[in-house]
Amino acid sequence: MNAREQGARSAAPGSRPAPPGWEFLFETPGLDALSRTAGELAGGADAARLNTELRRGGLTAEQTAAVLTQATLRIKARAKFGDLAMSLLFTPAGLEQATRAGVAARHAERFRAAGCTTVADLGCGIGAESIALIGAGISPRAVELDPFTARVAEHNLGVTAAHHRRPLPTVRIGDAERIGPGDADGVFLDPARRTAGHTDTRRVASPDDYSPSLTFAFGLAETVPTGIKLGPGLDRDLIPDDAEAQWVSVDGQVVETGLWFGALARPGVKRAALVLRGGDAAELSADRDADDAAQRPLGEYLYEPDGAVIRARLIGKLAGQLGAGMMSDGIAYLTADRRVPTPFAQAFRIVAELPVKEKELRRALAEREIGTLEIKKRGADVDPAALRTRLKLRGRGRATLVLTRVAGAHVALLAERC
Structure with missing residues (x-):
């Protein structure tokens, strides 16, 4: 008994039916059609043309839809499973x-x-x-x-x-x-x-x-x-x-x-x-959560710890490795006078401190001909996408704008990725 037959037999008792057309995917003709279709789709073939060819080959509309859906899932799954994805089956939620x-x-x-x-x-x-x-x-x-x-x-x-x-x-x-x-x-x-659909949205840990x-x-x-x-x-x-x-x-x-x-x-x-x-x-x-590093004045470099480091509460340990300190208490940015390469944080060189007021900030960016701006924020109540639109950026320059706090005070820092 092969894997498909064994799977069908083990799933039979009390099983709810497969989505329309998906039963075909567990059969040899369906798997063959899926393999061909996924390969062609990955190679850039037009989905509408493949749909027509599958129907002309004798597949029902439901079988054709199942093959095309599964082929799309296989291509998407390569980001998680690599080349093995092209031999597997998926459900959208499962993937x-x-x-x-x-x-x-x-x-x-x-x-x-x-x-x-x-x-x-x-x-x-x-x-x-x-x-x-x-x-x-x-x-x-x-x-x-x-x-x-x-x-x-x-x-x-x-x-x-x-x-x-x-x-x-x-x-x-x-x-x-x-x-x-x-x-x-x-x-x-x-x-x-x-x-659960409770109206009380307070967080309950259970x-x-x-x-x-x-x-x-x-x-x-x-x-x-x-x-x-x-x-x-x-x-x-x-x-x-x-x-x-x-x-x-x-x-x-x-x-x-x-x-x-x-x-x-x-x-x-x-x-x-x-x-x-x-x-x-x-x-x-x-062996435990690390204490945060001490707050220090703004240095030449800013470090943004990886999200895993932040959630593990190991920012203080990372700061010790970098010779860095907190820019402001409770905000997950570190600062230092020199750059130490690390896989645990993104490093930025601070180019200038710009005005926080939006009108003056727009003028400062225009003077520097910044047309492409990455906006990062911590401790600042701002929508980066909306702000980027209001700044009306023009120019060939590229930069990163960090909106955060230094010693509790709001700042706008122009930076470049290291």
Whole structure:
């Protein structure tokens, strides 16, 4: 039995039907049509022409729409999965929520280093984490609540297992809390935040705001090495004392907070910022939140810490590495008299301090013939896009304008990226 047949059979009991035409994608003719179409679309072919050709080839309107939609998803997915994306299936929501392949591979490496051979992927989605586990030589025990998503995941795990010559995994359909980890020697969870339509919009931090609940996840962590992927804006009050919390940024965007327990947590590390940019990786870590650096006068350079460093509250540690200080208390900009290259912050050389009043600021920029302006802000109540329009920029010059505070006072700093 091949992966598609096994996926169809495992998804059958109680399964809701696939979206119109998508059933075709699990059949050999559908996968062949998808492969051709995605390749041509990636090469710049016109979607309307491909639509016509698919219909002329005997596909129904629903099958054609499914193939074109899936082909578009495969092309979009290359940003997360690389070339492997062209062999996988996706759902729009599943792709949006899926972990990037490079980040998932680092998760899998934690389990491998901890000696785990089987890992329960509870809430596997389209299978991104289980794909990485297979690549690391670990057998996933995947569980997914939604039957159609489980079927997509099983296809993806089948493709990956065949590539690595590993046993063919199956995906169990059901509630992760009821099924549990079974005999797995490691657990990974990617809980979704429940969104309730309450009129009271005050922030409420509760472990039961998630599905699977964090109460369930933290309970597993007491008995088996456990990793939990959460959003970057996680309420820090929810982080248990025995967890290693790692914030991850990819090309400047903070993508997750990872909580690691047991053998997956590194000794002496409670807070970490992992910065991935291009093919490079760098990490800043500590055994606790770092105290902010002291405030100091404005120097020649301004540093904007990576978002992962800010969320991990390691700005003070970074400041020590750079010989920098805070520009203003409570604002995540650092300043120093000399530039120290670092992967943990963007550096800017301050060119001039400009007037804060908008009319005078517009005149100062016009005098310098600044026509292209990047506007950054912290501690300033301004809409950069609206301000850029009102400044009526003209000229060939390019610059960065930083609207912030120095020692509590509002400033406008003209800067250039280092």
